[in-house]
Amino acid sequence: MGSQRRDRGTRIARWVGLAVGLAVVMAALHAWRVAPAPGPLMGADVSFTAGPTGELEVSPTGRFLSGTDLRPSGRVLMGTLAVRNQTGRRLAVQLRALPNLDDLDGILRVEIISPQGVLFVGDLGTLRNWTSPLIVRRGQGESLLFRAWMPTQTPGGYEGDDASVAMEFLSKPVGG
Amino acid sequence: MSDRKRKLLLTVLVVAMTVGVIGMLAGVGVFSAFSSTTSNDGNSFATGTVTIGDNDAGSAMYSVSNKKPNDSVQACIKLTYTGTLAADVHLYTTSSIGALGQYLDMTVEKGTFSGAPAFPSCTGFTSQATVYTGTLANFASTRNSFANGVAAFPASQTQWNQNDTLVYRFTLTVQDNNNASGQTTGSHSFTWEAQNQ
Numbered sequence: 001m002g003s004q005r006r007d008r009g010t011r012i013a014r015w016v017g018l019a020v021g022l023a024v025v026m027a028a029l030h031a032w033r034v035a036p037a038p039g040p041l042m043g044a045d046v047s048f049t050a051g052p053t054g055e056l057e058v059s060p061t062g063r064f065l066s067g068t069d070l071r072p073s074g075r076v077l078m079g080t081l082a083v084r085n086q087t088g089r090r091l092a093v094q095l096r097a098l099p100n101l102d103d104l105d106g107i108l109r110v111e112i113i114s115p116q117g118v119l120f121v122g123d124l125g126t127l128r129n130w131t132s133p134l135i136v137r138r139g140q141g142e143s144l145l146f147r148a149w150m151p152t153q154t155p156g157g158y159e160g161d162d163a164s165v166a167m168e169f170l171s172k173p174v175g176g
Numbered sequence: 177m178s179d180r181k182r183k184l185l186l187t188v189l190v191v192a193m194t195v196g197v198i199g200m201l202a203g204v205g206v207f208s209a210f211s212s213t214t215s216n217d218g219n220s221f222a223t224g225t226v227t228i229g230d231n232d233a234g235s236a237m238y239s240v241s242n243k244k245p246n247d248s249v250q251a252c253i254k255l256t257y258t259g260t261l262a263a264d265v266h267l268y269t270t271s272s273i274g275a276l277g278q279y280l281d282m283t284v285e286k287g288t289f290s291g292a293p294a295f296p297s298c299t300g301f302t303s304q305a306t307v308y309t310g311t312l313a314n315f316a317s318t319r320n321s322f323a324n325g326v327a328a329f330p331a332s333q334t335q336w337n338q339n340d341t342l343v344y345r346f347t348l349t350v351q352d353n354n355n356a357s358g359q360t361t362g363s364h365s366f367t368w369e370a371q372n373q
Contacts, residue, residue, distance in 0.1 A: 013184045017191025024192065025199030051339050052256050054229020057292065061339050086254060087233035088295040139294030173233045 043069035044104060044161040048097075048146055050081055055091060055171040056136075057084040065146050070108075072154035076147050081167070083134075084141035089173040092133035095144075098166045099124060107158050111147040119144070130170055224261035228336075228370040230254065231295045237346060237366075238296070245352040251296035252345045254289065261372040262335040266325030267307070267344070269316050271364035277313030279356035283347045284308040286328045301345050304331060312348065312361060322369045335373055 047066035050058045058081060065079025085091050095112065099105070105125030112119040112131060120131040136142050150158065230253050237251035257263060267284070284307050291300035307328045308315060319325050330340045346366075350356055 009180070009184050010187055013187035014191045017188040017193075018195055020188065020192035021195025021199065024196040028199075051258055052341070053258060054231050054254075054256050055233055084292060086231040086292060086294060088231075088235055088297075089233040091233065139292065171233070173235075 041156075042160040043071040044108075044150075044158040044163060046070050046077060046104070046108065046148060046161075046163045046165070048079060048148070048165045048167060050167040050169075053169050053171065055085065055087045056093065056169055057086050057141075058082065059084075065148060067148075070148075070150060070158070072150040072152050072158075074149065074152050076149040078148075079146045081144045081146060082141055083136065083144065083169070085136040085138055085171075087171075087173070088138050090138055090175050091136050091171045092174045093136050094130040094133050094170045095119065095127075096130045096168050096170070097124060097127040098168055099128075100164045100166075101161060103161045104158055104163050107150055107154050108163070109149055109151060111145075113145040113147070114142055116142070124165065133172075135174065224259065224372070226259040226261055226263050226370050226372050228255060228257050228259065228263075228265060228368060230256070230368070233295065235295065238348065243350050245350050245356065248347060248349045250298055250345065250347045252289075252293070252298040252301055252343050253296060254341055254343045255368055257336040257340045257370060258338060259336075259370060259372070260338055262337055263370040263372050264327060265329075265336050265342075265368055265370045266322045266327050267366060267368050268319040268321055268325035269364060269366050270320055271316065272362065273313050273316040273364055274360045274362035276350075276356060276359035276361045277316060278311050279351040279353050279359065280312040280361060281349045281351060282308065282310065282312045282315055284326065285345045285347075287343050287345060288331075288341075289343055298345050301343060303345065307344075312364075316364070322371060325367075325369065336370065 045068045047063050049063050051061055052058050060081075064081045065077055067077040070077065083093065097110070102125070105128075106123050108124040109122070110124055110127050111121045114134050116134060119134055120127060134142060134144075232253060237253055238249045240249050243249075255265065257265065285303040286305055286307050287301055287303040289300045290302060293299040307326050308319070328342060328344075329336060330342045333340070
């Protein structure tokens with residue numbers, strides 16, 4: 001009877017020891033854990049570029065809109081691009097975007113405004129298609145205002161992106 | 177404290193210390209093992225482009241009729257290179273030229289515009305060099321492929337780079353030769369071909 005009680009007590013003592021030992025190990029491992037770096041997530045870097053074509057002169061050549069650490073804050077990036085028809089005919093000019101990545105396709109909103117009206121408003125993915133045509137008379141130029149932003153309700157998916165958006169032109173002679 | 181209680185306490189301590197020491201050794205082993213890695217990330221492969229365009233928008237540089245001896249036509253065309261690779265650009269024609277070609281003197285100059293005239297105006301043209309002089313017929317017979325085409329580069333460059341432009345001025349003059357009367361060149365084209373270096 002006394003021996004049975006002793007065995008039971010020893011068994012309980014072993015289990016208690018095991019539990020205490022495990023608790024000590026857990027506490028130690030938790031203390032040694034490397035905490036994640038504090039601070040907010042990174043925003044996206046965005047730039048728009050354009051180059052001349054045979055029919056169109058553009059100014060500036062290269063980057064005309066850029067911003068770093070863009071977030072869904074309502075902050076709007078703006079840039080102006082001047083295009084000039086250097087042909088002898090009136091041209092219908094359309095634009096489309098060729099982004100280097102597709103992360104921002106459904107996130108980045110873009111608006112392109114000309115003196116003739118709004119050429120495009122929508123997300124970057126939609127701007128992969130040709131915009132409405134802009135009519136540019138022979139030898140004349142038009143100034144295009146570009147605006148880009150992330151709406152405040154934007155979910156994640158943009159963090160740390162470095163997006164370079166090349167604008168491509170399609171020019172077709174119209175009328176005389 | 178009775179012997180029994182001391183014994184139990186000792187058991188607890190021995191087990192706890194055994195588990196703790198083994199666990200910590202394992203933990204320390206995990207966290208402190210010597211380790212080294214190296215990586216080679218972000219590999220990709222992409223090709224460049226060779227793209228050239230002009231400002232004619234499908235219109236001819238010249239299309240004239242009823243000209244007389246010593247009449248001239250002058251027209252300018254602006255070439256823009258938008259490819260990403262450095263390139264050579266050669267001018268040639270693969271067209272057949274009619275009988276008037278041998279009586280039509282042609283000069284081709286390369287240069288720049290100081291202003292921004294619309295095609296095919298040469299207003300504001302500044303010549304950098306003459307790249308061809310001869311008859312149109314001679315041009316067609318000697319400059320009919322990239323290999324023998326007229327090479328020209330912007331300014332003093334030795335290659336075309338992205339967004340380079342160059343204006344070519346064509347001057348064609350009817351020779352004072354009675355055999356030129358009533359002749360035509362027929363429709364012909366000029367080709368600028370870019371090839372990467």
